[in-house]
Amino acid sequence: GAVVSQHPSRVICKSGTSVKIECRSLDFQATTMFWYRQFPKKSLMLMATSNEGSKATYEQGVEKDKFLINHASLTLSTLTVTSAHPEDSSFYICSARGLAGGPSTDTQYFGPGTRLTVL
């Protein structure tokens, strides 16, 4: 149980375009999903916390207009990188935290990540 999927796994796009990444909890409902960014040989950096039905909470230094997050249901959150530039190239990982009664509400289960390359 507690499987999280991400789509796409890899995307290459031109500078200036927008890219949408989906994160789904497949076998549990997630009130909260998190979006992380990871640079090579670095740890995960939390970008934003996404709560179902409300606005995302962004970490300091993360532009909310550039990284649009939508958490429309208890099983789906999306991250849209708008007007992507080469410096946005990175590994983006989502995680999901379950409802009480499901997987532990403190444990986060991670998706397989999305490798974004902006040319």
Place this chain on the structure above:
Amino acid sequence: EDKVVQSPLSLVVHEGDTVTLNCSYEVTNFRSLLWYKQEKKAPTFLFMLTSSGIEKKSGRLSSILDKKELFSILNITATQTGDSAVYLCGETSGSRLTFGEGTQLTVNP
């Protein structure tokens, strides 16, 4: 600001060795400490620790938390090449999970 520090940052051992990975934390409202293993893709969950002194085990891996010293260790016995990965320690306080820098473990045959 919550802080998690892992050590060592990098470790190279031979198959069969036992390793101990360290994680210290400074948080205002500690709830739990989590260990993850990250190979090429996203982290996979290993342990969640909330109580001091209670060891959690899964095969050759074990972990324990010391809430007085704000410290946790992850032990791996009889290491195998498949244990090579980055091991991440994170703590939850409130809604966030704050990770340390990770320990890059390389197990050579």
